[in-house]
Amino acid sequence: MSKTFEEDNKTLNIEIELLLEAIFKKYGYDFRDYGKAHIKRRVLHRLASSKLESISHLQHAILYDEEYFKLILKDFSINVTEMFRDPSFYKKLREEVIPLLKTYPFIKIWHAGCSTGEEVYSMAILLKEEGLLDRTQIYATDFNQNVLKTAKEGIYPIDKVKEYTHNYQKSGGIHSFSDYYTAKFESVILDNELKSNIVFADHNLVSDKVFAEVHLVICRNVLIYFNKSLQDKVLDLLEKSLIPGGYLALGSKESIRFSKSNKEFDTVDDKEKIYKKKLSIKKA
Amino acid sequence: MSYKAIVIGSSAGGLAALKELLSPLKKSFKIPIIIVQHISPQSDNYITTYLNNLCELKVKEADQRELIKKGHVYFATPNFHLLVEENYSFSLSTEDRVNYARPSIDVLFETASFAYGEKLIGIVLTGANHDGAKGLRIIKERGGLTIVQDPKEAEVDSMPLNAIKESKVDQVLKLKDIADFLNRLG
Incomplete structure (x- = not known):
């Protein structure tokens, strides 16, 4: 069971790396040097709320549909703030x-x-x-x-x-x-x-x-x-x-x-x- | 099994519970412990100062990009989520509250389980909501060990009860027994 998790996780990380590469090449937004845990959370969150079965499918959707790209762009940017924060x-x-x-x-x-x-x-x-x-x-x-x-x-x-x-x-x-x-x-x-x-x-x-x-x-x-x-x-x-x-x-x-x-x-x-x-x- | 990290989530009643759990741990205890205690966004560092004085282990707030070290107890900073990177360091985030909480227990548990897989122990203590339940299930799914404070002992029992309802946890123990169990591990 744990072997499978480790294998799956490695594949997952490869898919995320490729996704960020694809976004950069297609749309010019560069998330490749963002913190990995944050990006992974956001990507998996987007995947869970879509009907797609893997990040590779998500990559396909993003490459061919700019609206999908806009969604992920929104996911990646953190917009939580307040007046006179701190x-x-x-x-x-x-x-x-x-x-x-x-x-x-x-x-x-x-x-x-x-x-x-x-x-x-x-x-x-x-x-x-x-x-x-x-x-x-x-x-x-x-x-x-x-x-x-x-x-x-x-x-x-x-x-x-x-x-x-x-x-x-x-x-x-x-x-x-x-x-x-x-x-x-x-x-x-x-x-x-x-x-x-x-x-x-x-x-x-x-x-x-x-x-x-x-x-x-x-x-x-x-x-x-x-x-x-x-x-x-x-x-x-x-x-x-x-x-x-x-x-x-x-x-x-x-x-x-x-x-x-x-x-x-x-x-x-x-x-x-x-x-x-x-x-x-x-x-x- | 040699465990590489322990993550703990606590909320209402957490400070007293953490004191009871952490203060008996031996000075030689090696496994890093990472804790989300729900806390007001404006709090200062009184929890870490207080517990550091009571414990044999080094208790501190987790810093951005800090490497996770043996023999340390780390606390999430008020008003930031605490994430574990797969190179065993910390990241902070100001993204929206999760389960009405920032820091959120689920965020810590989910990211830590990616980093440590089956070599992670997750512990849910006293609290009034359901944060941590999903995270504990994920730790279990990825082969880690899960422990919940005995709801009968917890100052507020909803968080332990929700965790027990969400997945089949490995152990339901009193704080003293969790501390004994951990001391035997390392």
């Missing part, structure tokens, strides 16, 4: 980073992997309260067109508002969270003013190049889905997108410590994973 992070950002951003006449922020936009609007609220929104340009990017559409609309389910309000207060918000939205039926619509300086755009961290030169890069809970070499590659891209003295913010379980980019940064806050790009790098 309030202590936003508090630290407000206390440690904002005062330095204020010294610039014009500020650019890149939010890489913005998903459905909740954290982008959280940032916009923070900037507004600090008097910086008018002179800030936020670029918010994701590889998934569907989530970008939701992000642009800025409309969220009303049942989340209680949690968001709580997060907002814990993050050091100085007004009332209800100042920033209008409730309508089952939804809340975020104020247009928050959206005015945000550009939402399609960008793939795995395959696209440097996006802009910015003062702050926010890329949270994206790198955890990548293997070591892809993480190094993307961190390098993020580093190159920052001005000297610019800031990088990662997710709470992500770190630059063991990456090649480590030497390019000083740590601003180890717990909240905020780093500052060094002003000049001494060449060896």
